[in-house]
Amino acid sequence: MRASSMNDRWTAGGAAGARGRGLMHRLDARTKMAVSLLGSVAVMVLSDPAALGLLLAASAAYALTLGRWRMLLACHAGIAVLMCVAFGLMHAMHLAVPRMSPLEPVRLLVPFLRLAIMLNVVLALALSTRVQAMLSTLKSLRLPFCVYIPTAVMVRFVPSFVADVRQVSETLKTRGYRVNPLFLLRHPLLSMRLLFVPLVFRALRAADELGIAAELKGLGYADRLRPCRTVHLARRDWAAMAGALALVAAGVGLQLRAGWGGGGMF
Template sequence: MRALFDNNAADAAGWLPKVDARAKLALSVVAAIGSLVVSNIQGQLLLCGFSMCYALSLRKPKALLWAYAFFTLMCGMAMGCMWIMGQFMPSLNKAGFAGLVVPFLRMLTMLHVVLPMALSTRVQDLLNALRGMRLPFCIYLPAAVVVRFIPTFLADVQQVTESLRLRGYRLSPWGITRHPVQSMRLLFTPLLFRSLRTSEDLGIAAELKGLGYGKTMTPYKTCHWALRDTLLLIAACAALAAALALQMHLGGTSLGGMR
């Protein structure tokens, strides 16, 4: 039942685990707004660079590399689907370089923001922050569960790959590409069943915590807003303002445009 009771998400090194969960949520909102509003490559590169510095402060390069590998795989699959669709609908091939890069930069910016929050925030702190926003139970509980699922899924990937190495299988990108059926049987099928078990554990753990019964819960540790939280939000707003200035100076599409 490690899903919601495990507090090792806050054991990361550096200053990031000390940041208030409300500041991390606010930073995610600022990043989401910037990803939607900024529509040119220069502004998105600025937001992506700022968010990457934020992600590197977590000091967990291995987890970040795993996230990059998964992101690259998803982008490759998306590009392949776009190419196949372009063979039947040639109008899709007229998007240009910017039209292809900007959506992926938007996703990469959100990856840099959500991953550190998931790996450096205690679940109880996240629940308290979401509950403090007066959000409905049907919103803040799934949001906390989704964030908590990320480090749990990374741990499941590590366990499955280690078990395959003990059995003599060596996983590599080239091997997965050459033997997709074998890779699905050895890697993706165990991950699917472990994810189903994790989701069940998350629901049971949330019920054992008393969530959803309409009673006030006493937090184990009270979080306080500090100067570093204010400085983090100021830096995020400054990066967003700089990206908007680049868009106004260099031009771009309308707000939220996918180019």
């Protein structure tokens, strides 16, 4: 497979093969994970629209370094549609129950700002990191063996199962089934049977075969996991992390100026 055939220089941080691509492809997967984790904590803690707006602008700039602006635009358009639906529903609820607190567009905007920020950082991570780089990163995190193996298997096998889903869909087409939202609505149980049962059987077989192969290859002999090659973060990774921390600090500053009332966590 393509991901597993990459050499170590490729997989460690993606530096060698990613040369000539955007900044995002040259960042270490650990840096992107740290930014994603920091983002998920920051969006929960902050509630001031100005602070979240600053983080949204920064995260959009971060995600745009991917060069996939069409996809980003489509995802943000989806969030905008969701927001319009929420506005409509809230307005309808307010009309139906006048005792409800009045609709405040700025306050309603805040959850969607959070969603948009998370979307930017997660897309940046997902679209610029190869499976093998993620596996190398997981190994470098020195997780316990019983956590590392299932996590690595999960990360490695999600793309394989997606390919399996494609194969199952093609088989169904060949057999004359057109599985679409309407078919799922009209025949939910049949759809589940047609799509889900072959997948479970494939998964069970894959689990057995892979488990036997792993044992025969001697996986689990070592007392602890040792990465094949120690990967050090480059200067650009430290700069990206410092930038992310500085932005979150600026967001906290804006939040402090606005006060923690009105939905803040503290």
